[in-house]
Amino acid sequence: QVQLVESGGGLVQAGGSLRLSCVASGRFLSTYKLGWFRQAPGKEREFVAAIRWTGSSTFYADSVKGRFTISRDNAKSTVYLQMNNLKPEDTAVYYCSADRSSGLPSRLQSGYDYWGQGTQVTVSS
Numbered sequence: 001q002v003q004l005v006e007s008g009g010g011l012v013q014a015g016g017s018l019r020l021s022c023v024a025s026g027r028f029l030s031t032y033k034l035g036w037f038r039q040a041p042g043k044e045r046e047f048v049a050a051i052r053w054t055g056s057s058t059f060y061a062d063s064v065k066g067r068f069t070i071s072r073d074n075a076k077s078t079v080y081l082q083m084n085n086l087k088p089e090d091t092a093v094y095y096c097s098a099d100r101s102s103g104l105p106s107r108l109q110s111g112y113d114y115w116g117q118g119t120q121v122t123v124s125s
Contacts, residue, residue, distance in 0.1 A: 002026040002114040004096045009119030012086055016123070020081040022096030022116060030054045033105040034079040035112060036070065038092035038121075045095070049081060050105035059105050064090075086123045093118040 008020040035050035049070040050059045058070050069082040097112035
């Protein structure tokens with residue numbers, strides 16, 4: 001079992017930055033992938049970014065590429081999402097997720113086995 005706890009959300013003006021953190025605990029294997037998803041009011045949850053627990057590969061949605069950076073600190077069992085040049089359309093609840101399977105990270109919710117409780121990000125115009 002894996003537990004994920006997000007933090008770092010808040011209110012920021014357009015053009016500002018936030019860094020989200022996700023601390024993972026429990027039985028964690030090197031093959032796991034960690035992902036960030038977001039869900040805006042009235043919309044489906046969508047993929048934002050993902051990273052393998054080992055190696056350097058990262059994956060991004062086109063809408064955030066060049067503005068967001070996913071990274072991890074294995075010693076702290078923490079995954080980060082650095083969000084720069086935020087836009088009002090980035091407003092959403094952001095969720096951390098973990099995928100037990102091997103292979104490339106999924107861009108679908110159904111590809112992830114564990115989820116955090118979410119953290120609200122609000123970007124004002």
